[in-house]
Amino acid sequence: MTLPIPKSRRSFSDFLLHLHPSAVPESTLKFTLSWGLGGMAATLIGLLFSTGVLLLLVYEPSADRAYSSILTLTQETPFGLWIRNIHHWSANFLIGVILLHMIRVVLTGAFGSGRSLNWVIGLCLLLFVLGANFTGYLLPWDQLAYWAVTICTSMLGYIPLFGSWLQDLFRGGAEVGPPTLANFFVLHVAVIPGSVIILLLWHFWLVRRAGGLVRPEDAIPDAVSNRVPTIPNLIVREAAVGMIVIAFVMILAIFLNAPLLEQANPGMSPLSAKAPWYFLGFQELLLHLHPVFAVLVWPLLGVAVLVWLPFWQAAALPPGIWLGSARGRRLALWTAVGTVLVTFLVVVADDLLLRSMSNITANTLVTRGLIPTLLMIGLLIGFYFLLSAKLKYTRAEAVMAGVILVLVALAVCTIIGFWFRGAEMLLTWPFVQNGT
Ligand code: HEM
Structure with a gap:
């Protein structure tokens, strides 16, 4: 006699099966095919969203309050320093992991055979993730942030014809100042995360529509892959990779602090x-x-x-x-x-x-x-x-x-x-x- 699956577990399984087909080709389960890099990126994005919401409880997005709110967060708020560190390290690892994921896609021939659109969606995701990192960089409003953003936005000024217009648009004026912080804050907490969620769902759906990850059988016409149930085969592997990433970042964040220099000083360039x-x-x-x-x-x-x-x-x-x-x-x-x-x-x-x-x-x-x-x-x-x-x-x-x-x-x-x-x-x- 088979026992009925509890309702709560069934709805969780149904949710997972919206993201995945109910069965996946066995050959795609081999870890060294993808190194779990897409899953690692998704986990890091999850960490970024959850710690970002917590940071927002203390952070104040104005040029005269931003730096002191980061000090309050890191020196007076329980677990504030740790949460900030997790956010910082997840953001930096995310760029590295996405670049590795992209390289693996190239080196396993995974951008052809019906996956071209997903490659382009991936490129957009990369652009948004770089944008998220860059806009977040300014928010602590310390010397490091101020001058790095000054350097990068001044690069825009070299673009012929509309370079200085573009620079002023990003900065919200001629110099990096309070309007820049306001612009970057809105991009960082609303525009970019919203776009990333939409693109990610599209990205995952296209992987599903392509019949799962790329595999050697794709090159053989009419080849039939041996399929195994997604739950538990794929889900257990994804959960293991996700938990290892979370544990790694959380432990690292205990020992390594995100940088914070003195408060931004537009008159003193390092x-x-x-x-x-x-x-x-x-x-x-x-x-x-x-x-x-x-x-x-x-x-x-x-x-x-x-x-x-x-x-x-x-x-x-x-x-x-x-x-x-x-x-x-x-x-x-x-x-x-x-x-x-x-x-x-x-x-x-x-x-x-x-x-x-x-x-x-x-x-x-x-x-x-x-x-x-x-x-x-x-x-x-x-x-x-x-x-x-x-x-x-x-x-x-x-x-x-x-x-x-x-x-x-x-x-x-x-x-x-x-x-x-x-x-x-x-x-x-x-x-x-x-x-x-
Ligand atoms: C926020 C960033 C990204 C996340 C979270 C993400 C996530 C994923 C996941 C979970 C998969 C399936 C499993 C795997 O390959 O490990 C996947 C597949 C794929 N990704 Fe990404 N990805 C991101 C960025 C990119 C970028 C930058 C590109 C390329 C420009 C890209 C191109 C692809 C392609 C073509 C596939 C299908 C690969 C195949 O069928 O073997 N992705 N992605």
Whole structure:
């Protein structure tokens, strides 16, 4: 005799089955297919929403009260410091986890085969999550926040024609000030979270509509996947990943405090004001390229390629197989290693040699904009044809190597910006104060 399932448990199961089909292909349960990264991102978003609501009980969004309300929160409110730390670390990990999730989608060929729209929704989610992090950065109204936001919004000013209009729009005036805080607060607590919820539901529904995660059987016409019930097989795995993420962030937040410097002082700029870490790659580009190319042309080219990628038939690797083949895995490794070395060399050479030659340092559109851009495009196209035509890699493997090249170069620029730039953005060794 089977016992009836209690009503409360049945409605919980029904809710879960709105997000998932009742059975999923067994092959998609393998942890190393997705590394649970999408689920980790969803868990972090859950943590951000729940701690964000608690922070709102104490935080005051006005320029003269914001900083003191953060002090009240962290010094006088029970668990206030811990809740703030959880919010801070979840937000930062979320960016890292989303980028890894995106990389896994590329490297397992999961943006083709009926998943192109979901890739584009994912890109929008990435944009909103970056926006949420950036707008949240200003809210404590301390020196770190004030000057990082000043740096980033002043980058907008380099955009030709409507750059200064855009800058004023974000700032709510000519300088970062009380109206900027008001703008960022509304974006951070209402506009962005609302948009993220809608996009996330759409994202999950599209995964469901595609029949679950990408898998090797997708490449075989009429292949039938062995399906197993979602509850408990998938749900137990998702719950385990979620609980590990929550425990990890909660424990880390006991020991590592979110940064808070002195109250914002518009009259005193620190020696080397840096953008938040996720924009440091672009700040590094600004040191080497003409600003119009660093803040407009290169990012626009990058976004255009990312949006176009799923609609390029030959660009997706065989579904569900990491890096396509053993040969593809070796190619990826060598591309990554080569890109790390070359990017470090180019940055150091540009800083130490070219900058001392005045005719080259002249920050002109041609020498610091057009020429490096054409060189970069030529390098990528040459690399693609070398791999696909001469070395007989598949076109998808050649595209994958190009994507790895760009991502690793951006990661190296971010690392250089974070650890190897000291006072006045000069190159230095990590943890040395004023070296060159
Ligand atoms: C807030 C950020 C995001 C969350 C919470 C999220 C969540 C998820 C989840 C839970 C899945 C299914 C399980 C998994 O793949 O681990 C998934 C799949 C997918 N995601 Fe995301 N995602 C986010 C951002 C992105 C981004 C930035 C992209 C790419 C630009 C992306 C593209 C995709 C695609 C194409 C799939 C289907 C993969 C497949 O079928 O194997 N997602 N996402």
